[in-house]
Amino acid sequence: MSAPEPTPSADNPSTPERSLNFIEQIVEEDLRTNRNGGLPVQTRFPPEPNGYLHIGHAKSICLNFGLAKKYGGKCNLRFDDTNPTTEETEYVDSIQEDVRWVGFNWDGLYYASDYFEQLYQWAEQLIQENLAYVDSQSADEMAKQRGSATVAGIETPFRNRSVEENLDLFRRMKAGEFPDGAHVLRAKIDLAETHLIMRDPVLYRIRHAHHHRTGDKWCIYPMYDYAHGQCDSIEKVTHSICTLEFETHRRLYDWCIENLRIFPSRQYEFARLNLTYTVLSKRRLLELVKGNHLAGWDDPRMPTLCGLRRRGYTPEAIRAFCDRIGVARFNSTIEMSWLEDALRDDLNKRAPRAMAVLKPLKVVVTNWPAGEVDWLDAVNNPEDASAGSRKVPFSGTLYVEQDDFMENPPKQFFRLGPGREVRLRYAYLITCQEVVKDASGNVVELRCTYDPASRGGNSPDGRKVKATLHWVSAEHAIATEVRLYDHLCRQPNPNDVPEGVDWKTTINPNSLEVVPQAMLEPSLAQAAPGSQWQFERLGYFCVDSVDSKPGQPIFNRSVTLRDSWAKAQQKAGGQRS
RNA sequence: UACCCGAUGGUGUAACGGUAGCACAACAGAUUUUGGUUCUGUUUGUCCAGGUUCGAAUCCUGGUCGGGUAACCA
Numbered sequence: 001m002s003a004p005e006p007t008p009s010a011d012n013p014s015t016p017e018r019s020l021n022f023i024e025q026i027v028e029e030d031l032r033t034n035r036n037g038g039l040p041v042q043t044r045f046p047p048e049p050n051g052y053l054h055i056g057h058a059k060s061i062c063l064n065f066g067l068a069k070k071y072g073g074k075c076n077l078r079f080d081d082t083n084p085t086t087e088e089t090e091y092v093d094s095i096q097e098d099v100r101w102v103g104f105n106w107d108g109l110y111y112a113s114d115y116f117e118q119l120y121q122w123a124e125q126l127i128q129e130n131l132a133y134v135d136s137q138s139a140d141e142m143a144k145q146r147g148s149a150t151v152a153g154i155e156t157p158f159r160n161r162s163v164e165e166n167l168d169l170f171r172r173m174k175a176g177e178f179p180d181g182a183h184v185l186r187a188k189i190d191l192a193e194t195h196l197i198m199r200d201p202v203l204y205r206i207r208h209a210h211h212h213r214t215g216d217k218w219c220i221y222p223m224y225d226y227a228h229g230q231c232d233s234i235e236k237v238t239h240s241i242c243t244l245e246f247e248t249h250r251r252l253y254d255w256c257i258e259n260l261r262i263f264p265s266r267q268y269e270f271a272r273l274n275l276t277y278t279v280l281s282k283r284r285l286l287e288l289v290k291g292n293h294l295a296g297w298d299d300p301r302m303p304t305l306c307g308l309r310r311r312g313y314t315p316e317a318i319r320a321f322c323d324r325i326g327v328a329r330f331n332s333t334i335e336m337s338w339l340e341d342a343l344r345d346d347l348n349k350r351a352p353r354a355m356a357v358l359k360p361l362k363v364v365v366t367n368w369p370a371g372e373v374d375w376l377d378a379v380n381n382p383e384d385a386s387a388g389s390r391k392v393p394f395s396g397t398l399y400v401e402q403d404d405f406m407e408n409p410p411k412q413f414f415r416l417g418p419g420r421e422v423r424l425r426y427a428y429l430i431t432c433q434e435v436v437k438d439a440s441g442n443v444v445e446l447r448c449t450y451d452p453a454s455r456g457g458n459s460p461d462g463r464k465v466k467a468t469l470h471w472v473s474a475e476h477a478i479a480t481e482v483r484l485y486d487h488l489c490r491q492p493n494p495n496d497v498p499e500g501v502d503w504k505t506t507i508n509p510n511s512l513e514v515v516p517q518a519m520l521e522p523s524l525a526q527a528a529p530g531s532q533w534q535f536e537r538l539g540y541f542c543v544d545s546v547d548s549k550p551g552q553p554i555f556n557r558s559v560t561l562r563d564s565w566a567k568a569q570q571k572a573g574g575q576r577s
Numbered sequence: 578u579a580c581c582c583g584a585u586g587g588u589g590u591a592a593c594g595g596u597a598g599c600a601c602a603a604c605a606g607a608u609u610u611u612g613g614u615u616c617u618g619u620u621u622g623u624c625c626a627g628g629u630u631c632g633a634a635u636c637c638u639g640g641u642c643g644g645g646u647a648a649c650c651a
Contacts, residue, residue, distance in 0.1 A: 019591045019599085048651050083650060139649050149579035149647065184649055194580045196647040205649035224651045248581060248646045269582085271644090276588090282651095324600070326590045328583095331644050335588050338601065348614060383614070414612070423610060457610045468610045537611045565612045 021327040023063070023268055027071055027239060041073025042238045045099065045106070046228070048080045049091035049212070051282040052297045052304045053098040055318070055339070056273040062322035063270070064241055065104035076235055077106035081113050082227045084211035092212070094297075098305040103315045108235065112227050113213045115234055119222050120174065122230060122260050123185060123204060127166045131259055132203060133159060134169040135186045142184075145191075146199050153191035153199045173206055176219045180206050185220075189255065197248050198255070201225055229253040232265035240265045243272040244329065273325070274333040277487035277508075278303045279494055284503070293507060298546075300556050301488045301511050311485065312532055312542030312558030317343040336487065340559045347532055347540045347558070352380045352387055355425065355470040356520040356535040356555075358482060360399035362445045362474065365430065368396035373473070376456065378426040392521050394427045397474040399519045401537075404469050405446060407435060412568065414466035416446065423468040425536060429454040470536045477519035482541065482555045484513040518555070527553045537561065 020028065027041055043064040047053065053061075068075035077099060081087045099106065126132035135142065135158045147153035161169075173183055185204035193199050203226040208219045229252075232240045240253075247269045257264055273280060279288075280303055288294050288302070297304050300311035308318065321342035325334050355378075374394040381387035400416070409417040416422050421431040428450040436445035453460035457468070487508050494506040527533065529545040539560035543553040 021590085025593095046651090050651080080651065086650075142649080143647090146647070151579090181649065196580080199647090202649050207649085221649095223649075228651085244582075245645055246651090251581095271583090324589080326600095328590070330583060330589090332589060335602075338588080341601070344613090353611080379610095382609095382611085412612095425610060459610090465610090467612080470611075534611085534613085537613070539613095561611075561613050563612070568612085 022329065023067065023239070023241060023270065023327055024070070026268060027067060030238070031071065036238045039236060039238060041068055041071040042075075042236050043068050043073065043241060044076040044078045044232065044235060044237050046078045046080045046231075046242075047095050048083070048086075049088065049095060050083075050086040051091060051286060052094055052306060054280055054282075054285065054302075054304045055275065055308065055321075056280045056303075057098075058102055058305060058318050059273045059322050059325070059327075060241070060243070061099055061102050061104060062319055063327055065106075067239065067241075068107075073238075074107035075104070076108040076110055076237075078108075078110040078231060078235070079112065080224065080228065080231075081111050081211070081213065082222050082224060084207060084209040084221060087212055089212050094306065101305065101309060101315055102318055110231070110235065111213055112222075112231050113211060115227070115231055116214060116218055116222070118234065119227060119230055120220075122262075123170065123222075123226070124167065126187070126203075126259065127170060127185075128163060129259070130163055130188065132185055132187050133161055133166045134173070134183050135159070135200075136169075136183045138181065142202075146196065147191070149196070155191055156186075156200075159188070159200075170204075173204070173220050174218075176208070178206055180208055182206060187226075187252075187255070195248055195251050197225070197252055201252060225249055225252045226256060229256050229265060229267070230260065230262065232267075233257055233260075233263040236263055237265045240267045242267060242269055244269045244331070245272075269329065270327050271329055271331050274331070275303065275336055275339065276333060276492040277336045277489050277494075279489070279503070287504070291504075293504065300483070300485055303488070310545060310556065312347075312540060312556055313339075313343055314346050314532070317346040320346065333493070343540065343559050344562070347534065349383050350381070351532045351534045351540055353378075353382070353534045353536050354521055354524050355392065355472055356482070356518055356524070356538065356541070357399045357401050357470065357472050357477075358484075358515050358518045358538065359402040360517075360519050361402045361405055361443065363398040363400050363430070363471070364445060364447050365396045365398065365450050366433065366447050367449045370396065372396070373476075374427075374455075376426050390523050392426065392523070393473045393476040394424075395473045395475055398424070398471045399474055399477065400424075400446075400469050400471045402443075404467075405432075405443065407443060412565075415469060416467070421465050423454075423457045423459075423465045424471045425468050426457050427455075427471065428452075428457065429459065429465055470538070472519045472521050474519075476522045478522060478525050478552075479517045479519055480552060480554060482515040482518040482557065483544070484515060484557045486511050486513070520555075524553065525551055529553075532558070534561075 045061050045064045065075045135156050137156055145154045184202045186200045187203055189198050189200055191199050202223055204220045204222055207221050250267045253267050298306040298310045321339050375391040376394055377389050378392045379389050405416040406413055416432050418432055421429055423429050430448040430450045432446050432448050434447035438444045488511055489506045490508045491506050494503045497503055527543045529543050529548050532542045534540050540558040541555040542558055544556050548554045
């Protein structure tokens with residue numbers, strides 16, 4: 001066996017050697033010792049089709065598919081559809097779309113329900129070997145008899161039914177002779193087990209429910225613990241990776257495989273993703289959607305993959321993020337800024353730049369020749385010369401950002417103020433000569449002069465201006481809606497609420513700010529739905545793919561640019577509008 | 578409480594008995610027609626107490642703290 005990972009040699013010292021995470025170490029060790037007898041690395045991503053995928057799932061997707069890719073193995077997409085009452089094809093479809101969007105293609109597409117017949121046969125086998133029995137008590141009674149952490153469970157009176165009786169009952173369960181809850185199939189293990197999970201766990205329950213794939217063929221359905229390991233085994237999954245809460249289930253996972261004497265898939269657990277300022281549990285996400293706290297699963301504030309997609313996140317950013325956070329068994333919480341940074345990194349390289357003014361302040365250029373329009377060259381992406389340039393119109397009436405003017409600017413403020421000169425990006429240097437206010441004292445217009453020698457933004461005599469502002473020409477601007485998003489929750493940990501207080505009280509009431517009339521440079525009129533842009537000095541924005549109309553794009557702010565001025569302001573205790 | 582798992586700077590993550598490293602953040606500087614980007618530099622860490630050892634983040638014992646499990650959910 002050759003070493004799986006080449007060490008960087010002296011001639012390519014730039015190759016950074018990322019250390020292996022603990023699962024990669026296990027895989028490499030297994031490969032080295034040929035633990036699976038020459039079988040390729042086989043993983044699987046096993047979502048239950050009862051909700052939408054979120055960024056936490058992306059971690060699992062990148063791990064499972066990434067492992068297969070890295071070690072020349074395969075990764076299946078397998079729907080864990082053993083509970084027909086909660087599962088729907090709507091979710092099956094969205095999950096497939098999201099996995100593809102993140103950037104992976106599965107080798108096999110399977111459903112746990114594909115294996116119902118085999119699972120059933122194995123159940124009969126366990127009965128034959130006196131390793132499973134039919135219990136006929138209620139769920140309540142069973143719960144009582146399970147005992148507790150400190151008290152051993154007690155056996156059900158049905159525990160010692162004969163193999164024949166168990167088989168007969170189980171077959172009649174399958175045949176639909178009994179109503180829901182009348183009987184269950186249980187593993188015969190040990191009621192005194194310290195692992196509560198091993199106290200004769202339920203393997204099958206009766207559910208007269210329509211299944212999204214098998215229809216009405218079955219009225220008994222296997223439990224997760226009985227189905228999952230065997231499905232892995234059937235698919236020759238070598239490394240079955242799941243989250244930490246399944247750790248205690250591993251005993252049962254192994255028990256089933258050992259007693260059925262089938263291919264020994266092995267389970268490994270890692271810590272699920274936690275992110276600050278949001279929630280990542282299906283239950284809570286469902287709560288947000290059903291309670292109409294947000295616009296739906298794809299609301300751009302949702303941490304769902306479809307929400308992030310609509311927000312303007314790219315698959316590249318998601319993958320880079322997942323790569324950066326690592327995989328471990330420690331229960332960690334990742335700062336939301338990591339996700340945002342991953343997006344900035346990606347979009348900085350490829351998002352074309354444009355100018356847009358969110359909160360317009362009118363600027364009249366008093367010495368501009370009346371009626372004239374100057375079409376100026378603007379670079380599309382300073383990070384990418386191949387992106388070329390475009391023309392932007394300049395005229396005597398412009399808009400600049402309200403935040404870029406202060407009547408009494410402090411020393412640290414470089415932008416516009418009375419008597420100050422600044423550069424308008426790609427255009428001219430202008431100097432503020434006069435401030436016009438309305439009756440209540442609000443600044444409503446700036447009257448400025450421009451320097452004709454500064455065309456393109458050059459300083460003709462080498463004089464310095466401290467600020468370069470974005471702007472749009474008033475007569476050419478397209479006015480449209482821009483949606484500014486902020487954290488879903490106000491506090492880093494939404495779970496950190498006093499006893500009895502609903503976590504939903506931590507929802508950020510200002511997570512969405514709608515700007516109804518932002519002014520955009522005209523080239524943006526034809527921006528395609530879903531396309532991503534950097535509005536210079538503001539952030540990355542994408543065209544909303546749901547609400548935009550041809551010629552009338554609506555923009556979502558994906559993430560702001562880093563803003564050291566705003567940060568300094570906040571630190572100084574001042575608020576920024 | 579019983580069982581299981583975990584604990585390394587602000588946040589993550591390496592080091593597998595031999596110099597505590599990397600990334601992001603923070604801070605400082607340089608560059609800059611985006612207060613963006615880029616570049617350079619700096620600060621900050623092994624949960625506690627014992628033990629083994631020439632040597633412990635690593636091994637052992639005890640403790641502390643955190644998480645998980647106790648559904649006819651997955």
